[in-house]
Amino acid sequence: MRRDVLMMGRARHAKLQTVSQTLDDLALLVDMVRAGGVRALARARNVPRSTVSRRLARLQHVLGVPLTNVGAGALSLSEEAEASFERLARVVDEARDIAAELSTRGREPQGVLRLTTTPSFADAVLPPIVARYLAKYPRVRFELLSSTERVDLGTERIDIAIRGGPLEDTTTHTAKRLGTLTVGFFASPAYLERRGSPKSPAELTEHDLLLSSSRAVGSWGVQRKGRRETLRVTGRLNATSEQFLLRLAEEGAGIVRSPTYVVAQQLKRRTLVPVLEDAWLRSDVHLVHLLGPPPKTRAFVELAVAAFAKGGPW
Numbered sequence: 001m002r003r004d005v006l007m008m009g010r011a012r013h014a015k016l017q018t019v020s021q022t023l024d025d026l027a028l029l030v031d032m033v034r035a036g037g038v039r040a041l042a043r044a045r046n047v048p049r050s051t052v053s054r055r056l057a058r059l060q061h062v063l064g065v066p067l068t069n070v071g072a073g074a075l076s077l078s079e080e081a082e083a084s085f086e087r088l089a090r091v092v093d094e095a096r097d098i099a100a101e102l103s104t105r106g107r108e109p110q111g112v113l114r115l116t117t118t119p120s121f122a123d124a125v126l127p128p129i130v131a132r133y134l135a136k137y138p139r140v141r142f143e144l145l146s147s148t149e150r151v152d153l154g155t156e157r158i159d160i161a162i163r164g165g166p167l168e169d170t171t172t173h174t175a176k177r178l179g180t181l182t183v184g185f186f187a188s189p190a191y192l193e194r195r196g197s198p199k200s201p202a203e204l205t206e207h208d209l210l211l212s213s214s215r216a217v218g219s220w221g222v223q224r225k226g227r228r229e230t231l232r233v234t235g236r237l238n239a240t241s242e243q244f245l246l247r248l249a250e251e252g253a254g255i256v257r258s259p260t261y262v263v264a265q266q267l268k269r270r271t272l273v274p275v276l277e278d279a280w281l282r283s284d285v286h287l288v289h290l291l292g293p294p295p296k297t298r299a300f301v302e303l304a305v306a307a308f309a310k311g312g313p314w
Contacts, residue, residue, distance in 0.1 A: 025059035028052065029067060030092045033077065033085065093174050096291055109296040110139035116153075117162035119146040120242050124261050126162075129307050133300055140296050153290060159297045161288045175286040176301060178308040182260045183221065184280040186272040190252040198255075201231050201279045208254030210245045211235030220257050222279045246272070 028041075032052065035041040042049040060067050069076040077085060113133075117126070122144055130142055145151065145158065153161060153173065164181040185204070187197075198204050201222040211218045216238050219230045236254050239245055242262060249256040250271045266272040287304055289297050 022059065022062050025055050025062075026088060027092045027095075028055055029059060029081070030085075030089045032056070034089075096174070107295045108139060109137040109294075109299040111294070111296050112141045112143055113160070113296045113300060114143045114145065114156075114158050115160045115162070115300075116145040116147060116151055116156070116158050118148055118164075120259060120262050121162060121164075122146045124259075124264070129304055132307075133303050136303070137296070137299055140299075153288070159289060159293070160300060162285065163288055164285045165283045173288050174291055175288045176305055178285045178287055178304065180282050181285045182280055182282050183257065184260055184277065185255055185257050185275040186249060186263055186266070187255045187275050188250055188252045188271060189273055191249075191254065192273070192275070194252070198276055201229070201276065204231065204255065204276070205233060208236035209233050210248055210254045210256040211238040212240065212242055212245055212257070213238045221281045222276075223281050224279060228281065 032038060032041045035044055038049055038052045038056070042052045045052075056067065065080045066078045067081045069078055115126075126144075130144075134140065134142060145156070150163065151158060151161070153159075162178070191208075195207060198207060201224060204220070204222075209220075211233065213235070216235050218233055218235065218238070220233050222229050222231050237245075237248065242258065245256050246258065246263065246266060248254070250266060255275055256272075260267075263272055267274070287301060289301065293301070
């Protein structure tokens, strides 16, 4: 009987080991797809390609279904894997977040938190959130890098980036959606009374446009019949200062393109009014950070997500 119990114990251990390996290999599959293939993932993890290939083969054997299309020039998931990949990726990301949360729970946030986002978002949205964060966590020092360029978090030693638009696939970062960013067109009532309001995106080119650019010729993103398009525009005036452009628009100098959170006060005072609302662009805003964040980063993420859940100026 003792021998039977021992054999049962060994069988249970082997089964648990198989389950553990399968979960690890499922996470590896997600990372491989995001990296762009076996070779790219092996290079990123600094392991032999044969190790990644062997684990993928083992996962296919355990699941009993093909996971990739054999012979495809680029990485291509099989029909079976494609159907479940998005759900699998969410589960893997959530599991990693939970593991990081458990490993850092109880440790007080401290050190320097470095965040990057656009100057307009930093000026219009972040101050109350950062103020609450600093008041709650006195052992943290905050640094802001405001830039219109996308910086590499690892290279620049950035803890958090707040970004709008589509995100690139990566095996080293995770993202939380904060809300929807809307970018629209605005002008003063006096300008529209004098020049009339454009009825289509194409008619924008007939108006005095105020471009947020160092060049007189630029491009404005528009939405036409549900499709995103780029409109080539020539500015009557161009400047890199967003507040300067808004003040000019309030004075009746032309039409300006801006995120709605930037012009919230002008809209409230009606010194600026919406133009061509059906052509405005809308995109998701994400908070991006490295996997396995330290307590200082996790604390800011939780505070920011809670703040945005109440709604924002967009």
